[in-house]
Amino acid sequence: MKQYISNIYSALITVFIGMKITFKHLFTPAVTIQYPDVRVALPGRVRNRLYVNMDDCIGCDQCARACPVSCIAIETVKSLPGEDLGKTSNGKKKALWVTKFDIDIAKCCYCQLCVFPCPTECIYMTDVYEFSEFEREKLVYSFTTLSKNEAIEKKQNFEKFEAEKAAQKAAPKPPAPETPSTNPQ
Amino acid sequence: METKTSHLRSEEMILNMGPQHPSTHGVLRLEVELDGELIIDVRPHIGYLHRCFEKHCEAMTYPQIIPYVDRLDYLASMYNEFGYALAVERLAGIEVPPRVEYIRVIMGELQRIASHLVAVGTYGLDIGAFTPFLYCFIEREKILTLFEMTCGARLLYNYIWVGGVSHDLPPDFIRLTKEFIVTFKPIIAELNNLLSYNKIFIERTANVGILPLDTAINFGVTGPNLRASGLKWDLRRDDPYSIYDKFDFEIPVGEGWHGTVGDCWDRYYLRMLEMEQSIRIIEQAIEQIPDGDVTSAIPKRIKPAEGQIYSRVENPRGELGYYIVSKGGLQPHRLKVRPPSFVNLEVLGELCKGHLVADVIAILGSIDIVLGEVDR
């Protein structure tokens, strides 16, 4: 009997305590925001969409090798002796034409492993997080500054140069050092 | 059952819970054999989230594995990284600076609070109380914001690296963590009043799904589930790693507050108590944290000598072990994870027998599994 009454008592009292708490929350301001109208300020270290500053890229392929999901595809062509590719912002001389720099952002896992090995800090993560697309292909971002024809031209130039060199020396050279990493498609 | 109607033909009903079901905590499928509403047997079917993690690791370098480790127990990513980093450091013989150890402990304990908040909140949801779930998530979001500030990601951090951490703490971190602790303490009391001490909640969970200590040990149950059964077993104290031996904290154990030792309420409430202890550890760690460089001990390339190691840590869900075999290469030759959720899940069938359908949900929620870790 004592148990019976204490059950009724504790049931009622705990229900009232709970109701008091939810009632209090009825008047606390909401923590949610009206997203597209209001946006949360993101901290400086936030990791969202990757961006590559091609002016600084030397085509070293380190980011592609660090990537655990192989979402970065880089192809490079050696520049010819006379060509000047300019310098990166931290003073490194560029020696490779980057004919392909594709990031399949649909594969990217935002782990930031590609950012740290970059010698010129040209690949980094931005605070852009709204980039959904209806087609998967559109999520393959191409960063190279060379157009398709230019890329082909550079490749042909290099091959010609190699061929000439080979003809000059009349001895076969080792194949081009371009290392196409895994194909993203 | 011997009744007067036993000559009537009756069949057991097989109820299929999941993989799409509101409260199987992911894509777990439970095959429940029912006699009316009484449970005869529960058979968990797993594998819907299998991602070949262990095999995949054999093709990746040691740092590349860390983003994948995050995805094991996605509610406790920091702790997974912590455990993995420790294992590789032990294998490769890397010493980490003291500041890194402190940062790791702070992050790990914050992660423990965040993980327990999800466990507690979703448990309320399983029992039918929706509101505590969102109160828990408000607090969890605050922790995730701290993490985001530190490493840029909210869920899958890739923060704790072998030999260090990726970034030093941001300048505001200590102050904001202190603020969080101050605001969080009353929230525990509020959650207790709203949910834990609610008579209906106690009735639903006390004396339900009792896990006796010997069964727990036989099934290899670890973590809060084991401690709720009454054994003071916490790897932070019993097999100290990192700098946990420097802190003063208690290991709460189940006492059968509202029923029998090892029932659902004990398992639930233990998580509440552990959050308080985690706060204690964080408070101490924040006071003691030394200055220093956090990236100095990160090796350029990790190439452990031939050998093997089993290293374990106390993850929010139990003993998380990494067994790594190295053949001296850049990639591990074999990596095996001992996931606490997977082992704890096995006891489900044992716990459910003789209970009602609604209790399956209560018991499953109290075991607190994460399917990403069960299936790997």
Place this chain on the structure above:
Amino acid sequence: MIIFEYLADLFGAIPAAFISGILPIAFVVPYALFAVYWERKVSAHMQDRLGPMRTGWHGYLQTIADILKLIQKEDIVATAVDKPLFNLAPILVFAGSYAAFAAIPFSSAYIGANVDLGMLYIIAVSGLVVAGILMAGWASNNKYSLIGAVRSAAQIVSYEIPTVIVILTLFSIVGTLNLYELSEIQSSNIFNWMIFGGNVIGWKKIVLIPLMFAAFIIIYLTTLAEVNRTPFDIPEAESELVAGYHTEYSGMKFAMFFLAEYANMFAVSAIVATLFLGGYHSPFGYLGNLLGISWLVPVEQFFWFTFKGLGFVTVQMWLRWTLPRLRVDQLMTVCWKYLIPLSFVIFLLVSLLMVL
């Protein structure tokens, strides 16, 4: 009643009966739309959220948008269902809950049917809801639906017993089951409300007040259970039974269940208000009487009636967003071990008191 007579003068008795029968629909549907919106807002603010904010000012058009969406939706009927029963069930459930409105006096000027056994009629007709739910559960050919429906039937049937006992208690005081008469008994003074012992006077009233409070809590809980609201919402316990008996329903049929649920919520709240809190009577007297405008009084009464009804509906929502739900056996325990004995004790004490 005045409305019915007025209409009868205009159109004749049969069309008038028809029109006054339709009238509650004009109330129930907008009310349900509002209640869904209200529930979402109450729950949102209790959980530190904002709730619907996009459609109109603070999302007040949200439920209309939802209904439009539900109307457009494909009505999915699985092949294995029992089609006639499956299609009939939502209609029956709604009919059951709508029929209860017939005997509820909205104001002194309007009551659908002034039946002498009004209260018993409501109890009886809400039994139809059980049939509808069972139909839905069985016809869906889904295990979750079936379990939900069987639970629901057991629950509603069990909880009718304490409800009826509490009503008997009231009957022993006032001697009528006609809700209109019951409302009139509670007129003129707040202390004439049944929760304060009705029109009983003297020392008996003082003894009655605590008993009536207890009876009020009991009937509130039982009606809560009858409309399957938390903490008694186990038939549609979403964490274990997905959505209970309406798991397989989609589109407008689902909306019918939804509508029925909210209509039911108001119906039981209105009954509780009529039985214990003076029905449509104002606690403060009427502005219409003060100003001498006679037609204003029923309007005010209607306002007070909806106010009380919505107040109880809000408390139901408040409970829902606070409490966890009971287990099926505990639900029966609450009913058979707590509510029924307690209501019997109250019934006995009140009867004794009235005999003295």
